[in-house]
Amino acid sequence: MLPAIHLDPTSGAPLYRQLSEAIRDLIAVGRLEKGERLPATRELAGTLGLNRTTVSAAYALLESEGLVRGHVGRGSFVLGEGHTPGAGLNWEQLLPAPGLTVPAPATPDGISFSSSCPAEDLFPVEAFRRSCEEVLASPDASAVLQLGSPSGYAPLRHHLLDESRREGVVRPGDDLIVTNGCQQALDLIARVLVRPGDAVIVEDPVYPGLKNVLLKAGAQLVGVPAGVDGLDIEALERAAIRSRPRLIVTTPDFQNPTGGTLPAEARRAVLRIARLAGCVLVENDIYGELRYEGEAAPAIKEIDETGDTVLLRSFSKLTFPGLRVGWTIAPKALVARMAEAKQMADLHSDQLSQAVLLRFAVSGRLKEHRARILAAGAERLHAVLDACQRWLPAGTHFTRPQGGMNLWVRLPEPLDAGDLLARAQQEGVSYMPGRYFEVSRREPGALRLSFAALPPEKIRAGLTILGRVFSSELARARLERHEPAPAVV
Amino acid sequence: MLPAIHLDPTSGAPLYRQLSEAIRDLIAVGRLEKGERLPATRELAGTLGLNRTTVSAAYALLESEGLVRGHVGRGSFVLGEGHTPGAGLNWEQLLPAPGLTVPAPATPDGISFSSSCPAEDLFPVEAFRRSCEEVLASPDASAVLQLGSPSGYAPLRHHLLDESRREGVVRPGDDLIVTNGCQQALDLIARVLVRPGDAVIVEDPVYPGLKNVLLKAGAQLVGVPAGVDGLDIEALERAAIRSRPRLIVTTPDFQNPTGGTLPAEARRAVLRIARLAGCVLVENDIYGELRYEGEAAPAIKEIDETGDTVLLRSFSKLTFPGLRVGWTIAPKALVARMAEAKQMADLHSDQLSQAVLLRFAVSGRLKEHRARILAAGAERLHAVLDACQRWLPAGTHFTRPQGGMNLWVRLPEPLDAGDLLARAQQEGVSYMPGRYFEVSRREPGALRLSFAALPPEKIRAGLTILGRVFSSELARARLERHEPAPAVV
Numbered sequence: 001m002l003p004a005i006h007l008d009p010t011s012g013a014p015l016y017r018q019l020s021e022a023i024r025d026l027i028a029v030g031r032l033e034k035g036e037r038l039p040a041t042r043e044l045a046g047t048l049g050l051n052r053t054t055v056s057a058a059y060a061l062l063e064s065e066g067l068v069r070g071h072v073g074r075g076s077f078v079l080g081e082g083h084t085p086g087a088g089l090n091w092e093q094l095l096p097a098p099g100l101t102v103p104a105p106a107t108p109d110g111i112s113f114s115s116s117c118p119a120e121d122l123f124p125v126e127a128f129r130r131s132c133e134e135v136l137a138s139p140d141a142s143a144v145l146q147l148g149s150p151s152g153y154a155p156l157r158h159h160l161l162d163e164s165r166r167e168g169v170v171r172p173g174d175d176l177i178v179t180n181g182c183q184q185a186l187d188l189i190a191r192v193l194v195r196p197g198d199a200v201i202v203e204d205p206v207y208p209g210l211k212n213v214l215l216k217a218g219a220q221l222v223g224v225p226a227g228v229d230g231l232d233i234e235a236l237e238r239a240a241i242r243s244r245p246r247l248i249v250t251t252p253d254f255q256n257p258t259g260g261t262l263p264a265e266a267r268r269a270v271l272r273i274a275r276l277a278g279c280v281l282v283e284n285d286i287y288g289e290l291r292y293e294g295e296a297a298p299a300i301k302e303i304d305e306t307g308d309t310v311l312l313r314s315f316s317k318l319t320f321p322g323l324r325v326g327w328t329i330a331p332k333a334l335v336a337r338m339a340e341a342k343q344m345a346d347l348h349s350d351q352l353s354q355a356v357l358l359r360f361a362v363s364g365r366l367k368e369h370r371a372r373i374l375a376a377g378a379e380r381l382h383a384v385l386d387a388c389q390r391w392l393p394a395g396t397h398f399t400r401p402q403g404g405m406n407l408w409v410r411l412p413e414p415l416d417a418g419d420l421l422a423r424a425q426q427e428g429v430s431y432m433p434g435r436y437f438e439v440s441r442r443e444p445g446a447l448r449l450s451f452a453a454l455p456p457e458k459i460r461a462g463l464t465i466l467g468r469v470f471s472s473e474l475a476r477a478r479l480e481r482h483e484p485a486p487a488v489v
Numbered sequence: 490m491l492p493a494i495h496l497d498p499t500s501g502a503p504l505y506r507q508l509s510e511a512i513r514d515l516i517a518v519g520r521l522e523k524g525e526r527l528p529a530t531r532e533l534a535g536t537l538g539l540n541r542t543t544v545s546a547a548y549a550l551l552e553s554e555g556l557v558r559g560h561v562g563r564g565s566f567v568l569g570e571g572h573t574p575g576a577g578l579n580w581e582q583l584l585p586a587p588g589l590t591v592p593a594p595a596t597p598d599g600i601s602f603s604s605s606c607p608a609e610d611l612f613p614v615e616a617f618r619r620s621c622e623e624v625l626a627s628p629d630a631s632a633v634l635q636l637g638s639p640s641g642y643a644p645l646r647h648h649l650l651d652e653s654r655r656e657g658v659v660r661p662g663d664d665l666i667v668t669n670g671c672q673q674a675l676d677l678i679a680r681v682l683v684r685p686g687d688a689v690i691v692e693d694p695v696y697p698g699l700k701n702v703l704l705k706a707g708a709q710l711v712g713v714p715a716g717v718d719g720l721d722i723e724a725l726e727r728a729a730i731r732s733r734p735r736l737i738v739t740t741p742d743f744q745n746p747t748g749g750t751l752p753a754e755a756r757r758a759v760l761r762i763a764r765l766a767g768c769v770l771v772e773n774d775i776y777g778e779l780r781y782e783g784e785a786a787p788a789i790k791e792i793d794e795t796g797d798t799v800l801l802r803s804f805s806k807l808t809f810p811g812l813r814v815g816w817t818i819a820p821k822a823l824v825a826r827m828a829e830a831k832q833m834a835d836l837h838s839d840q841l842s843q844a845v846l847l848r849f850a851v852s853g854r855l856k857e858h859r860a861r862i863l864a865a866g867a868e869r870l871h872a873v874l875d876a877c878q879r880w881l882p883a884g885t886h887f888t889r890p891q892g893g894m895n896l897w898v899r900l901p902e903p904l905d906a907g908d909l910l911a912r913a914q915q916e917g918v919s920y921m922p923g924r925y926f927e928v929s930r931r932e933p934g935a936l937r938l939s940f941a942a943l944p945p946e947k948i949r950a951g952l953t954i955l956g957r958v959f960s961s962e963l964a965r966a967r968l969e970r971h972e973p974a975p976a977v978v
Contacts, residue, residue, distance in 0.1 A: 088797050117635065146606065148810075191705075193584070306578070308578045321634075340588050345669075
């Protein structure tokens with residue numbers, strides 16, 4: 001028999017819902033056990049002075065939740081499923097579905113074109129060690145180790161603001177916040193500005209870190225085709241009118257994954273479109289300093305008279321990605337809200353790395369390192385372009401960036417870069433298939449080659465192998481295509 | 490006259506909405522200018538072959554959006570407000586309202602009881618410097634500076650797992666993820682587990698960092714009264730039955746702000762209640778190592794046979810809060826989803842600090858430092874308790890914690906700790922008024938005193954001043970209360 005149940009007809013909650021909740025509580029605390037039979041609807045309706053349909057509705061609700069099961073002619077029984085009180089949790093049921101798994105990196109002795117990061121063999125460890133030593137020997141050491149500010153370590157903020165003012169990318173109404181790399185800047189912007197359902201325009205293809213953080217914030221992603229010259233401006237204009245975006249996020253220099261760079265004139269067009277649409281323009285300038293050849297175009301932030309462009313930068317691509325230090329320059333009101341969100345996210349960025357990178361910069365060591373990185377990058381870029389030309393099968397297209405870390409390869413049909421990855425990995429070479437970067441355009445033949453972390457000889461060796469894998473598959477596929485079709489039965 | 494407008498009766502979108510969107514686009518791109526008159530509804534209905542009420546509905550929608558305004562007898566005019574195409578953005582309109590401002594810290598020569606952080610004067614800078622030197626001289630230096638894993642720096646993860654296994658807080662199904670302090674662990678848990686509208690049970694009062702991150706995730710906070718013995722277990726049981734929580738978050742040792750500690754028996758009760766309710770229990774064990782006196786109770790994680798408890802820990806309170814390194818031990822499925830969320834949030838935690846703190850720990854320097862911190866903490870705890878007893882006005886109540894960094898003071902009525910802060914700050918002393926910690930109980934007389942960062946002489950000096958400010962206000966208020974009431978007119 002059921003323990004006493006009290007419902008409140010004046011509470012505003014429907015009676016069937018009050019009743020189902022009361023029974024759910026009795027199951028949760030173990031007063032109704034698994035296998036126990038609930039009273040017949042007519043009987044319970046009589047006891048509680050309810051209409052019988054109210055009791056039926058409550059039982060139906062419990063059944064829909066998997067807590068009871070009705071058997072025709074026998075009544076309803078407690079299942080106690082969903083959660084068995086006192087037992088362990090069913091984590092798979094509690095948690096959201098997992099995301100897309102990124103391919104495993106190559107084996108240690110393999111060749112990985114998978115990661116858009118700088119070359120470990122070029123890390124100036126000794127210069128970094130000296131910077132660290134100087135910070136910890138200085139009178140500021142204790143303050144560095146103490147609780148800091150969500151906006152960032154003040155001496156680093158001031159240094160970055162001064163440098164950026166000299167460059168012309170800081171307006172009088174701007175401020176700067178230090179983030180854990182550009183990834184966190186995007187996350188904070190999404191938390192502050194993106195509401196579920198908001199349209200956000202991004203390049204298509206675009207790197208998964210950007211796509212995922214916006215999707216998680218509930219954005220509707222609108223992909224605008226991007227190639228070696230960056231965003232397709234006409235498509236951007238149409239998308240901006242049609243989708244009324246909240247944000248446009250673009251990487252104008254050496255975009256990840258295409259390596260594309262937006263020409264100066266197109267930057268003005270992007271700015272004009274963002275202004276007409278009244279949306280926020282985020283300029284993700286993470287690769288801008290890594291130009292190995294050609295002329296730089298001005299940052300969009302620099303040519304924006306309104307000052308509204310949100311500029312993202314980072315030390316991660318030029319120096320050490322293991323240290324998570326990036327920054328955002330944007331109008332004060334936005335920076336203030338990002339600092340609030342940052343305080344909730346993780347209080348503030350690690351101060352040791354902020355202080356050591358500041359020392360690394362002001363000591364002149366960053367400048368020396370940059371010169372070495374640019375020389376090595378130029379060599380690696382030429383190596384990868386030459387090797388693509390030489391080893392990839394005829395009919396392959398690839399972008400020819402002037403800097404950065406990535407290029408975008410389109411294999412001839414019917415090759416599928418995702419399908420071929422396993423074979424390449426068996427031969428010790430890995431890359432990122434295009435599907436990780438898709439927004440709305442499917443490109444099964446596409447893949448990203450990240451070349452900056454590999455010395456030229458490894459680049460050549462890796463592409464020789466990839467060329468062999470792709471060419472042999474292409475030959476096989478073409479042969480198959482010419483086989484007569486099997487009989488239809 | 491309006492440019493041509495094309496509506497699609499087959500699109501499924503209501504015609505009035507299609508029409509209003511078309512006009513909105515014309516305003517956005519400047520084809521309809523500010524001040525321009527829209528066609529009369531009858532006229533436009535005729536042109537487009539629509540019902541006149543459809544046109545009226547479209548105009549009403551535009552008016553509700555502030556884009557046009559209707560004048561009786563004169564027609565509707567373009568306002569072009571909301572966003573003026575081509576002009577700068579209205580950031581205050583785009584951004585959410587700012588949060589509660591935290592009181593400014595005391596002046597540099599003042600005495601601040603406001604921050605729950607360790608004493609800077611006790612930082613072992615030299616031992617830290619040696620640890621840093623050793624890491625950067627080791628063959629691992631380059632790997633530390635290179636891109637890392639969202640789960641954390643592997644050698645640190647393994648060290649922490651080994652230590653925690655020895656302590657008995659790791660179950661076979663558990664894993665560990667490194668976070669930017671416990672604050673980020675809470676943020677990742679909220680992202681993964683909390684859906685808008687979910688009830689989450691927290692202690693009342695509780696520190697703002699915990700409250701805000703859960704509220705931002707859309708949680709309905711359910712406060713359960715907590716005092717020097719931690720959570721009120723009966724109230725917790727009632728709240729768990731009534732609110733069907735998704736999470737219970739508790740700080741069982743030296744809770745912030747009360748300093749309260751949950752006795753061993755109550756820990757078992759919390760576990761039982763969480764298991765009955767089928768919700769996730771988060772044990773925020775950030776202060777547990779800072780016990781200055783008395784016997785430690787086992788961690789809830791240790792006595793949880795199911796292994797479901799989620800244990801949060803950090804280096805920030807024992808060592809250097811400027812380095813953001815904490816960790817979570819929890820069932821593998823949860824840790825895997827937290828790592829996904831971490832990758833979106835900021836890729837991974839700073840590796841330099843992870844590697845140096847690992848070296849600081851395995852070199853034995855952490856143990857030495859802990860001994861000094863515990864000795865100093867005991868001295869400071871006694872100083873603050875003695876000074877509260879001696880200087881705060883009669884009728885004041887305060888918790889008597891056995892460790893941690895905070896105690897909770899309740900001033901006698903009618904004192905309001907929030908109102909009195911400005912006077913205390915004028916005299917060079919700051920603290921955090923109770924309102925920053927409220928969940929549902931208002932306690933105007935309450936305040937938090939964070940004592941661990943201050944040497945005993947500053948604690949005594951600060952409380953002498955606070956005692957004077959509070960006592961003089963109390964005398965004034967009591968005098969006023971005895972004045973005859975003014976005439977009612």
